[in-house]
Amino acid sequence: MSRTGEESGQLNYCFEKQQKYKRYFQRLYRQRYLFLMVLPFLVWVIVFKYIPIWGWTMAFQDYKPHFSFLEQTWVGFKYFIELFHDRQFYLVLRNTLVMSLLSLLCGYTFPIIFAIFINEIRHKFFQKTIQTISYLPHFVSWVVVAGIFTKLLAIGGPINQLLLELGLLKEPVLFMAKGEYFWGIVTVADLWKELGWNSIIFLAAIVSIDENLYEAAQMDGANRFRQIWHVTLPGIRMVVFIMLIMSIGNLINIGFERQFLLQNNLVKDYSEVLDLYALTYGIRVARYAYGTAVGIFKSVVSIILLLVANTVVKRFNDGTAVL
Amino acid sequence: MRQVKKGERLFQISLYLFMIFMGLITLYPFLNVLAISLNDSLDTIKGGVHLLPRVFTWNNYREVFTYPNLVTGFNISFLRTAVGTGLGLLSTAMVAYVISCREFVARRLVTALFILTMYVSGGLIPEFMLVRKLGLMNNFWVYILPGLISGWNVFVLRAYIDTLPVSLMESAKLDGASELTIFLRIVLPLCKPILATIALFIAVAQWNSWFDTYIYCSGKQALTTLQYEMMRILQDVTSATTSSMYGINEYNAPRTSPESIQAAITIVVTIPILLVYPFLQKYFVKGLTLGAIKS
Numbered sequence: 026m027s028r029t030g031e032e033s034g035q036l037n038y039c040f041e042k043q044q045k046y047k048r049y050f051q052r053l054y055r056q057r058y059l060f061l062m063v064l065p066f067l068v069w070v071i072v073f074k075y076i077p078i079w080g081w082t083m084a085f086q087d088y089k090p091h092f093s094f095l096e097q098t099w100v101g102f103k104y105f106i107e108l109f110h111d112r113q114f115y116l117v118l119r120n121t122l123v124m125s126l127l128s129l130l131c132g133y134t135f136p137i138i139f140a141i142f143i144n145e146i147r148h149k150f151f152q153k154t155i156q157t158i159s160y161l162p163h164f165v166s167w168v169v170v171a172g173i174f175t176k177l178l179a180i181g182g183p184i185n186q187l188l189l190e191l192g193l194l195k196e197p198v199l200f201m202a203k204g205e206y207f208w209g210i211v212t213v214a215d216l217w218k219e220l221g222w223n224s225i226i227f228l229a230a231i232v233s234i235d236e237n238l239y240e241a242a243q244m245d246g247a248n249r250f251r252q253i254w255h256v257t258l259p260g261i262r263m264v265v266f267i268m269l270i271m272s273i274g275n276l277i278n279i280g281f282e283r284q285f286l287l288q289n290n291l292v293k294d295y296s297e298v299l300d301l302y303a304l305t306y307g308i309r310v311a312r313y314a315y316g317t318a319v320g321i322f323k324s325v326v327s328i329i330l331l332l333v334a335n336t337v338v339k340r341f342n343d344g345t346a347v348l
Numbered sequence: 349m350r351q352v353k354k355g356e357r358l359f360q361i362s363l364y365l366f367m368i369f370m371g372l373i374t375l376y377p378f379l380n381v382l383a384i385s386l387n388d389s390l391d392t393i394k395g396g397v398h399l400l401p402r403v404f405t406w407n408n409y410r411e412v413f414t415y416p417n418l419v420t421g422f423n424i425s426f427l428r429t430a431v432g433t434g435l436g437l438l439s440t441a442m443v444a445y446v447i448s449c450r451e452f453v454a455r456r457l458v459t460a461l462f463i464l465t466m467y468v469s470g471g472l473i474p475e476f477m478l479v480r481k482l483g484l485m486n487n488f489w490v491y492i493l494p495g496l497i498s499g500w501n502v503f504v505l506r507a508y509i510d511t512l513p514v515s516l517m518e519s520a521k522l523d524g525a526s527e528l529t530i531f532l533r534i535v536l537p538l539c540k541p542i543l544a545t546i547a548l549f550i551a552v553a554q555w556n557s558w559f560d561t562y563i564y565c566s567g568k569q570a571l572t573t574l575q576y577e578m579m580r581i582l583q584d585v586t587s588a589t590t591s592s593m594y595g596i597n598e599y600n601a602p603r604t605s606p607e608s609i610q611a612a613i614t615i616v617v618t619i620p621i622l623l624v625y626p627f628l629q630k631y632f633v634k635g636l637t638l639g640a641i642k643s
Contacts, residue, residue, distance in 0.1 A: 056452055058527040063446040063458055066439055066497065070461050073494050077470020077478055090477070139370075145363055157626050158371045161378070164621045166556030168579045169614050173377040175582065176607075181395050183380070217374070229637040249356050282559065286579065300472060307473040308563070320471025328467070 084317040104318040114302070114319075120208075121298040125279040127212040129272050132219060137265065139220055140227035141253060159221025167218075171286035174214050175201060201287070204295040211283050211296075226268065227261055234260035266338050274331030277323055299323055378618070381611045385409070389608035408612040418613065421574040425555060428491040428573065432554040437547050439497050441539070444505035445531050466499040479564055486568040491560055495553070501546045507638055508542040509535060545635030548628050552621060578613050581606060 053060075084104055086097040108114055139159075146152040162170065177184050178200040185197040200206050238256045247255060281300035288296035299319060307316015379399050384392050388403035396402075412418055446452060447459045470478075475494065484490040512535070520530050536543070558575035565571040625632075 052451075053453060056449075056527070059446050059449060059452050060454070062442050062528070062531070063454070066443050067458065067461070069439075069493075069496060070465065072482075073478070073496070074465045074469070075461075077474035078468060080470050080474025080477060083474065083477070090480075142363055142366065145360075146367065147360070151364070151367070155367045155371055157629060158374050160625065160629070161622070162374060164552050164556075164625050165618055166558070166575050168556070168558055168575050168582060169617060172578070172582045172610055172614060173381065176381075177377065183398075221374075225633055225636050229633065249359060285559075286582065303472050308476055313473055313477065316473040317471065320473055324468060324471065331467075 081317060081321055083314050084321055086314060088314040088317075090313070100314075104315050105322070107315065108318050108322065113297075116294060117297050117299055117302045120284075120295060121277060121279060124208055124211055124284070124298065125276045127208060128215050128279065129276060131212055131216050132223060133269065133272055135216060135220055136223035137227050137261075140224040140231055141257060143224065143228055144231045144257070145249070145253075156221065159224070161221075162218040163222035165218070167282045167286050170214055170218050171283070174210065174287065178210065201289065202291045204292040207288070207292045207295040211287060214283060214287065226264060230261040230264040231257055270331070270334045270338055273334035274327055276330050277327045381614045384608060385611035385615045387608070389605040392608055393605060408608045409616075412609060412612045412616065417569065417572055417577050418574065420570060421572045421577040422616070424488075424491075424571055425574040428488070429551050429554040432492050432495075433547055433551045435492060436496055436550045437543060440501045440505060440546060440550075441536060441543065442531070443497060444502045444509060445535055447502070448506050448509040449527070462497075462499045462502050466503075476563065484564065486565050486571060488571060490564045491554070491557075491573075494560075498550075501549065504635055504638055505539065505542055505546060508539055508635075512538055541631045542635050542638070544628055545632045548625065548632055551624075555617075555620065574613065574617055578610070578617065581610050581613070 082094075085099060085101060087100050088097060143152060143156060146155070176182055179185070180197045180199060184200070185194070188194040189197065200210065234256065238260070239252055242252045242256050277299065279298065281298050281304070284296045284298050284301060299322075303316045303319040303323075306312045307319070376399075380397070383397050383399055383401045385408050386404055386406070387397050387401035388405045389408060391397070391403040443458070443462065447455055447462070449455065452458075469475075479485060479490055479494065484493065516534055516538075517530050520534055525533070556575060558573060558579045561571070561573045561576035562579070566576075
């Protein structure tokens with residue numbers, strides 16, 4: 026009696042399992058269009074995004090392009106050791122960090138201030154116009170911006186003229202040819218291009234603050250400045266933190282477009298950044314493994330920075346992480 | 349009380365002055381370039397052209413369109429923007445729709461695969477090797493394929509789809525509509541504002557990019573882009589002033605100067621953007637905000 030019961034239980038179990046599989050496959054069949062829709066892009070993401078990550082293995086090999094993966098000689102951390110012994114690398118690292126810190130400081134605080142100022146404008150049409158104008162440079166390519174700045178800062182350009190007329194300079198300065206100005210020029214160019222654009226998010230956060238809070242502050246006798254300090258700034262705290270973490274995570278990924286386009290041979294010691302370094306060694310000199318090692322170094326540093334920034338903000342933000 | 353009001357009045361006035369100043373330093377370079385592009389090139393060399401052309405001429409523009417490189421560049425830039433935006437938008441929308449379907453079996457896997465691309469990338473050299481292996485060097489598709497989908501756009505769009513009423517799609521399903529029909533007939537039309545934003549982002553990125561031409565297609569003149577040609581002229585002018593490297597022979601035609609040509613191309617490159625973005629402003633502001641909140 027008990028035996029048959031057990032058997033039938035087992036049978037039941039098998040039957041249920043079968044049913045479950047059947048239902049699962051039916052579900053798969055019903056979703057066939059979804060699979061078909063996403064399949065090409067799965068292939069795409071694996072080929073164009075994940076195969077390059079697999080390419081990181083190159084950095085640990087004496088990579089030769091015409092050999093297959095198994096035929097390569099493994100060399101361990103040879104190229105990383107070489108990288109850390111290269112004096113040029115430290116120069117490039119310094120340039121990268123200084124320029125990204127500068128652009129973090131300016132490209133982060135000024136948009137907040139700009140957003141607050143925009144919000145204070147009472148005249149709606151004027152406000153809209155200023156916003157539209159301030160977004161314009163964001164849509165223009167770095168090629169154009171670099172062209173504009175090169176021209177502005179040229180010997181006979183408007184900046185030199187202005188400074189000469191104001192008597193701040195005795196003779197025109199070749200700004201673009203002086204290494205010590207390069208960091209400043211890149212930072213200002215970046216600020217000019219992205220100020221309006223980066224303020225969009227802060228402005229949206231300011232606009233969404235509850236109007237009642239301002240009224241309450243007014244009741245308490247707070248003037249405009251006090252309202253900004255006690256209502257606006259605390260109101261956008263969360264957005265400020267999120268943006269801060271994201272920019273710190275990208276600290277080392279400043280790209281190379283600006284530097285590439287604004288630099289010339291005379292300022293190389295100040296303008297070369299990690300990506301340009303990887304580009305020079307990796308592609309122009311065809312030292313693929315070495316160039317890849319630079320890229321890996323960058324990725325690892327940026328992930329560490331992201332995690333550190335998140336932890337620090339968590340500490341300050343009453344234990345809640347933003348990410 | 350009066351004291352306070354006075355202070356605020358002063359604040360408002362200085363605010364307006366500051367904003368006008370900001371507007372001027374943003375617009376001045378563009379107006380200056382416009383004036384130079386419309387000014388006689390010999391006259392420009394004398395200097396002092398600011399907001400208005402002194403000796404008006406269309407010559408610089410005429411000259412721009414006689415350089416075969418620049419004409420090819422314009423065509424290719426236009427083509428890559430059109431194809432890249434169309435395909436990119438469709439691909440982004442398809443991925444975003446699929447990962448917004450809650451009952452989809454492979455939803456988590458697909459989502460994870462695309463999220464990860466936002467944080468890690470192979471980097472310059474591995475991507476270069478990949479393009480070479482795939483035979484995309486000096487090939488038009490290198491402008492389209494590697495950057496077809498951006499994870500960020502996918503998640504902004506998905507966030508938007510999530511705000512649509514589920515009942516709409518469910519009732520369509522009850523009526524026997526397939527997923528494809530729901531996607532094309534219901535989801536896409538409802539997403540128009542956010543799709544406009546994403547299209548703008550893709551189009552601007554396509555129109556403005558020069559580095560892929562530089563690194564992948566510099567061996568083939570027929571695939572040159574406007575921004576790349578401009579970059580070359582710019583680099584020439586820079587090095588001429590710092591007295592090294594290239595010569596400027598190629599563009600040094602008698603009727604015009606590199607500076608005037610550069611100004612004219614700058615305007616040609618900037619005008620299409622100028623015509624589009626102010627009209628999409630309210631959409632992209634919303635799209636950007638949505639993206640920030642969700643990420």
